[in-house]
Amino acid sequence: MDKPLGPRGWTGVLVAIVLIAVVVPVLNLLVPADSVFHLDDFYVSLAGKILCYAICALAMDLIWGYTGILSLGHGLFFALGGYAMGMYLMRQIGTDGQYRSEMPDFMVFLNWKEFPWHWALSDSFVAQMLLVVLVPGVLAFVFGWFAFRSRIKGVYFSIITQALTFAAMLLFFRNETGFGGNNGFTDFKRILGVPIDQQMKVLLFVLSGLVLVGFFLMSRFIVGSKAGRVLQAIRDAETRVMFSGYDPVKYKLAIWTLSAVMCGVAGALYVPQVGIINPGEMSPAASIEIAIWAAVGGRGTLIGPIVGAFFVNGAKSWFTVAFPEFWLFFLGALFIAVTLFLPNGLVGLWRKLMRRGKEGEA
């Protein structure tokens, strides 16, 4: 077993934690708004959102970068985690909705008199937090069990995951499904009785950052273990792995389920920060974007996809303001450029430059 991180790595983790848990909250909440050091609320919420995306990118790296299984349906797990959180948040609105009813507005609008069966536990924070983990986890496990046992691989697997998220999106679009149809959930007011104000948003930002750091360390531990090397072996020579006595199905299923759960947690952190969840998160494009973040940052590096999520989404928030029509063209061009010229992504480029720099010194 390798050590998860070297001294430089631990320093990086420490800096990240201080930045997330101390610097950002202080600059946003304590520094007065007219100071040059004040961090605008907008940037906190943007960064909080991207932290959740980065968790997805990290999850994608475990399954795609290390195990060689490209999922084009990870947005589904993200959305399911988000919906599980959203249900709880809808119940927390209480009678403060438009119709002053105990029921969420969309149910009143549909003239429903009582909660559907799948809302039975929605009033309990603990139960819904369990569902955040269990719903994506169980779905991924069952789906993966059938797919991996049938030895569905490569592009076929990717297409099926894409179809899965698309089917789920259509299902969630229907009002009868009981998740607010195409409007989804919004207008959240409280978590655990505490209003969702700027302080709560900063808290959620810090929580997202710490979860990301935690998941990152966990992923480092996994890929540094013998199990991590089995995953890489499955990626490169699956038949050899089988004839060495390992059952690839078990390994794939374990990492696939873990990856889905990570996305579910990311979704649950995302929803209260952005204040909305709708079936758009399940669109095929949303899932493809996760793969793009991982590819741009550098697959099989763990840190790369996190960098990629920040780079692409940072660029997106700037581009969609400056040149709104050209964002998708830019994204496509970026993906093509990375595929052609930077097979190891931004992190690969950085490492290459560092190596060249060192050789230059010597």
Add this chain to the structure above:
Amino acid sequence: MTPDLMESGARARAAYDTRIAALTQGGGFGRPVADGEVVFTQGVALYLDAVTVSFDGFKALNALSLTIDVGELRCIIGPNGAGKTTMMDCITGKTRPDSGTISFGSNIDLLRLKEPQIAGIGIGRKFQKPTVYEPLTVWQNLELSLKADRGVAASLFHRLSGEQRDRLEELLVLIHLKDEAPRTAGLLSHGQKQWLEIGMLLAQDPKLLLLDEPVAGMTDEETERTAELFLTLEGRHSLVVVEHDMSFVAALTEGRKKVTVLHEGSVLAEGLLAEVQANEKVVEVYLGR
């Protein structure tokens, strides 16, 4: 019933009980077999009977029957398309035969098991094209193959014991890759990759090794060393070697071991290399007369 008859009956019963007790504890004949244990007491390592495989009507294996003894080193030769690789696929669970039986030892039906299980009970396979985990180091390649719990959780928290470390060092010396241990396997030469894969096989400590053209692409010196290595394994493991290189086969058989010739999916001839080479049918198949 007379008393002396009863006495002799009791004596016979006591003798029987002690004999059974001795057998069940001593691990000999008459001992209950543990789950998944392979029984080799009848001297047979691998037994194929009337195995037939057809792909779209083409019979890759045609009622192939073959027996490999415990500790035997058997070379299998035959022209291209004779069914040598298909035979290995069937033994290791990659291909399911249409009919026939394949058993390992005298009690394990290989047709009921999946690839990882077959590897787990002690059948190691080397592919025709050397297959190693290229991005991993030589050391890590061997470590992954080392006999250990193959479960996910066990691998996640796995740590090499001192004993296992020694075993890996020993293997590195055996396959002449001691200095390459920290190198990435993808950077090895073709011959070295072949050696590494053989080392990975040995790390699994299999009872039966299936070697598909193990010296393809090796230099003469490497080929010679490989032959030496296989000869040291004979007796401890059963080996099935599929090879085209006749001088290598000659070195392995040492003029006294059996060679099997496959042709069109069944055994054409079996015997000493010299006998087989003199066999008219074999000459005909090879030279196409």
